[in-house]
Amino acid sequence: MQTIQLHDKQFVPYIDAAAIEERIKLLAQQIDADYKQERPLFIGILNGSFLFAADLFRHLTIEAEISFIKLASYKGTSSTGNVITAIGLEEDLSNRHVVIIEDIIDTGKTLHSFMHELNNRAPKSIKIASFLTKPSALQFPITADYVGFEIPNKFVVGYGLDYDGLGRNIPSLYQLSE
Ligand code: XMP
Ligand code: MG
Numbered sequence: 001m002q003t004i005q006l007h008d009k010q011f012v013p014y015i016d017a018a019a020i021e022e023r024i025k026l027l028a029q030q031i032d033a034d035y036k037q038e039r040p041l042f043i044g045i046l047n048g049s050f051l052f053a054a055d056l057f058r059h060l061t062i063e064a065e066i067s068f069i070k071l072a073s074y075k076g077t078s079s080t081g082n083v084i085t086a087i088g089l090e091e092d093l094s095n096r097h098v099v100i101i102e103d104i105i106d107t108g109k110t111l112h113s114f115m116h117e118l119n120n121r122a123p124k125s126i127k128i129a130s131f132l133t134k135p136s137a138l139q140f141p142i143t144a145d146y147v148g149f150e151i152p153n154k155f156v157v158g159y160g161l162d163y164d165g166l167g168r169n170i171p172s173l174y175q176l177s178e
Contacts, residue, residue, distance in 0.1 A: 004174060006166040011157055011174035015149060020159060020172065021055070027129065027146050028059030031099070035062055040097040042066040042129075043089070047168070048103030051160035052131040052148070056101065067091055071114055084113035093121040099146075103160050104132040108140035115142070132156065132173075 003010050031040075039062075044053035046068050057066050070087040098118070105111060111128065118126055129146035137153045155176040157167035167174070 003177060004167075004170070006157060006163045009163060010177040011163075011167070012177045013172065014151075014156060014158075014175040015173040017159075017171040020148070023148050024052070024055050025059050027148065028056055030146060031056075031129070032060055032062050035064070035097060035099075038097045039063045039065065040099050041091060041093070042099045042101055044068045044101040045103070046070045048160050048162070049101045049131065051168075052103060053101040056129065065091075071110060073110075073113075082113070084110060084117070086114065086117060089121075093118070093123040096123050097125045098123040098127070100126065100128045102128065102130045102144075104134070104156075105130045105142060105144055106134050106137050108138050108142035112140035112142045131159070132161075 003012055005011075042053065042057060042064060044050065044066060047070075050068070053066065053068070057064070067089070069089045071084050072087055073082045073084050100111070100118075102111060105128075115126070127145040128142070130144040131148040133144055133147050133150050134153050135150055155163070156173050157163045157176075158170035158173045160168050161173075162168045
């Protein structure tokens with residue numbers, strides 16, 4: 001098995017590029033069918049989702065728009081804890097069907113917190129497309145509507161996902177070696 005090293009850790013092959021492409025084509029067909037006349041606005045969350053967003057978007061045949069944001073967390077009051085805010089979200093979301101594109105939902109904390117900000121902008125609908133989910137790690141009430149792969153609670157890299165900055169350019173998915 002071809003192990004790779006990033007920083008101090010070893011990773012082993014997990015999902016190959018061909019399987020990823022096949023899965024994303026199916027997701028795109030599903031989204032095509034669900035949003036035929038809706039001209040949805042896709043919002044990709046940087047950095048991790050950039051490859052997934054590009055591949056998903058290129059396989060869509062419906063009319064659609066895409067924009068990218070970064071999420072930043074800052075300390076809220078003691079009652080609210082950390083607040084997640086969107087950097088670069090300039091579109092008017094009222095009357096838009098929005099599809100969030102995320103790389104991975106782990107505990108769900110990031111997206112759960114961001115949903116509040118998104119809801120305040122009163123879009124017509126919000127759905128979530130996540131390349132990966134880790135169901136056994138989920139701690140917040142977040143459900144993805146379109147999921148590439150459900151994976152066990154192990155750290156993965158590749159296809160946009162990084163370990164401390166490295167690994168995003170690997171075309172397939174690798175899993176932390178035991
Ligand atoms: P939460 O817990 O808020 O986490 O759902 C989502 C964010 O955590 C990062 N994350 C990972 N990044 N491999 C990664 O490269 C992983 O296995 C992994 N698990 C969580 C990621 O930035 C995601 O947006
Ligand atoms: Mg990351």
